[in-house]
Structures are given as structure tokens and as C-alpha cells.
Amino acid sequence: MAKFVKGTLLAGVVSLAIGSVASAQLTDAEFRCQRKVNKAGSDFVKSKMKCVSRCMTNARNGLNPLSYCFPPYGGSTLTCITEQTFRKGAEEKFSDAIRKSCDPTFEAGTDCPECYSEGDCSLAREASDRVQNVEGQLDSFVPGAYCDQPAADDAETACEQNTVKTIVKFIGSLNKCYDKCNRDARRGLIDPSSCMPPATDPKTAACINKAAGKSIAGIDRKCGDVGAIPDCTGIDDYPDGATWTNLFDVWFSGNVPGTYCASPSRAFLD
Numbered sequence: 304m305a306k307f308v309k310g311t312l313l314a315g316v317v318s319l320a321i322g323s324v325a326s327a328q329l330t331d332a333e334f335r336c337q338r339k340v341n342k343a344g345s346d347f348v349k350s351k352m353k354c355v356s357r358c359m360t361n362a363r364n365g366l367n368p369l370s371y372c373f374p375p376y377g378g379s380t381l382t383c384i385t386e387q388t389f390r391k392g393a394e395e396k397f398s399d400a401i402r403k404s405c406d407p408t409f410e411a412g413t414d415c416p417e418c419y420s421e422g423d424c425s426l427a428r429e430a431s432d433r434v435q436n437v438e439g440q441l442d443s444f445v446p447g448a449y450c451d452q453p454a455a456d457d458a459e460t461a462c463e464q465n466t467v468k469t470i471v472k473f474i475g476s477l478n479k480c481y482d483k484c485n486r487d488a489r490r491g492l493i494d495p496s497s498c499m500p501p502a503t504d505p506k507t508a509a510c511i512n513k514a515a516g517k518s519i520a521g522i523d524r525k526c527g528d529v530g531a532i533p534d535c536t537g538i539d540d541y542p543d544g545a546t547w548t549n550l551f552d553v554w555f556s557g558n559v560p561g562t563y564c565a566s567p568s569r570a571f572l573d
Contacts, residue, residue, distance in 0.1 A: 328565050332414035334489055336424070338482055339404035341562050344437055345478040347397035351441055352471050354383035354393060356464055359449060363460060369453050374442040394434055401430040418564035440554060444470075450541065451533030458531035462541065469521035469544075470551050476514035477555045480507055485563045498563065500556035515552060519544035 329337070358372035358380040371377040376384055386392035390399060402409040405416075405424035415424035424430055448470075449463050484498035484507040497504035502511060522544030526532060532539035542550075 328567070329416060330414055330566075332412065333405075333416040333566060336405035336413060336415060336419075337563050338486070340401055340419075340433070341478055341482055343397055343400035343404070344433070344558070344562070345475050346400070347393055347434070347437060348441060348474050349471050350393035350396065351384055351438070352467050354380050355445055356467055357383070359452070359460070359464065362453075372449065372452075373445055394438065397434050397437075398426065398430045401433060402426060406430065416564065417566035418561075422566075437558070447535070447542075450535035455533055456531070459533040459541075462526040462531045463533055465525040466522050466547060469518055470547060472521070473514055473518035473548060473551060474555055476517070477511060477552070480510035480514060481559050481563070483507070483510070498559075500559050511552070515548050518548040518551075522547055 355372055355376075358367060358376075358378075359369075361367045362369040362372055367378050367380070371380045375381075382392065384392050385394040387395060390396070401424055403413070404410070405413050405419065407413050407415070408425060413424075415422050415429065420428035420432060448467050451459050451463065455463065481498060481502070484493070484502060484504050485495070487493050487504075487506075488495040488498050493504050498507060502508050526541060527543050533541040535541055
């Protein structure tokens, strides 16, 4: 199961790891867009995985079918993830956050970088494409995280739920590490290339290492030798904290170049 999850996640990473390194050609509005998109992506991960985690708890209590908790989801879990009528689902909130931060036809004063769907952050392009890309990566994580369901006992389920919760925190921490690095690069304090994965800026590298250490310890706190080990494809073969953390470091880092990308020089656009 771990190999399957890793392969599908890395495939999703390739679809987003695009764009160049420097941010000097961006307007201030474009750079604000990128920072807000970065945060919105992290918020989406948190919101969607909260929907799934709640579904799993309910399924264990017999309140909804277990199938609702896995792609393509169902029932109230699906509504939690996508709800187009009032746009209250996790997908719609992510999409609308992109539009509000980057689409000048939706919010005056914003600007969409040319490296985002050729400068089109509307619902027809970037505001939908990015959501689908990130969501595809998340959906490949869910079966691996909950690989022992429905056979898992309470301790094994607690391990799986804790893994999801910890990974969501880890992604949020990485978000902040890379955002601070790109902000410093924008201010001319460091070379923009030092923010691209693997980050060579010392402060950013230290920030990432600290977040990784917390993630590993957090997962292993309820899994492994000190907790239960769910069975994925064999006996006690659930990935440990280091494996999950390294996997998601690769995933998140693979998205960074496509988020903090540079727009082509205006000279080439005229």
C-alpha cells in the first residue's frame, strides 16, 4: 500500500511542479495572489481531511457507511467536500479563495500571474484546475492512511486518525516555511532560488527540519512500537512516521515551484 500511495502522489506532484524560480518579474498583486493561494491550499487540505476524518469516526459508530469515507465519497462527507449551491464545501472555498485573491474580474485590484493558467485565474481555469490537482493528490493518500479499515481495532484506528491529523499539521507548517522564504526573497534578503525545493536557505531548511521532526514524533506517538500498527497488505506493515513525513515533504515541496512561479517578462507579453 505504501508503494501505491507514493507512486500516485508523485504522479500528482509532476502536474503541479511547473514554473520558473525567480519572482522578480511579478507585480505586487501577483505575488500577493501566490501567497494567498499557498495558504488556501493548506486550508483546503485541512478542511477536506477533516471531512474524511469525521466520516471515519461516524462509520466506526455505525452512523454512515464506510464507503462514504473513500473516494469518490458519499452522503454528508461528499457534501462537506463539495457543495455548489451555497459554495460551502471545501472545494468551493478553495476555488473561491483563488478567485478572490487572483482574479481581477472577480475581485478588483487583484492580478493573476501569467504562470497560473496563462494568467487566467477564473473558475474556468486556475480556480478549478488547481483544486483538482491538489485534490487528486489527497485522494490518493486516503486509502493508504486508512488501509486497515474496516478490520482495524480501536487502537489501530486511532493510529490512522492520528496520522491524518499530524500530516495535515505538517503540511501547514511547510506552507509557512516556504511562504516566509519567498517573502524574504521578494524583499531582496535572500536569493529566490534558495527557496526552491530542496531549500538551501539555512533558515528555511531549519524550519522544514523542525516541522519534519515534530511530524515523525507525532505519528509514532500512536503508531509503531509505542502504539498499534495497522495491517495494510500484510501484518503490521503500516508506514512509520518517517515514511509518511518524507512522502508528504516530497509531495508538498513538489507543488512549491508551481505556486511561487515567475511570470514571463512583460516585454515578451506585449
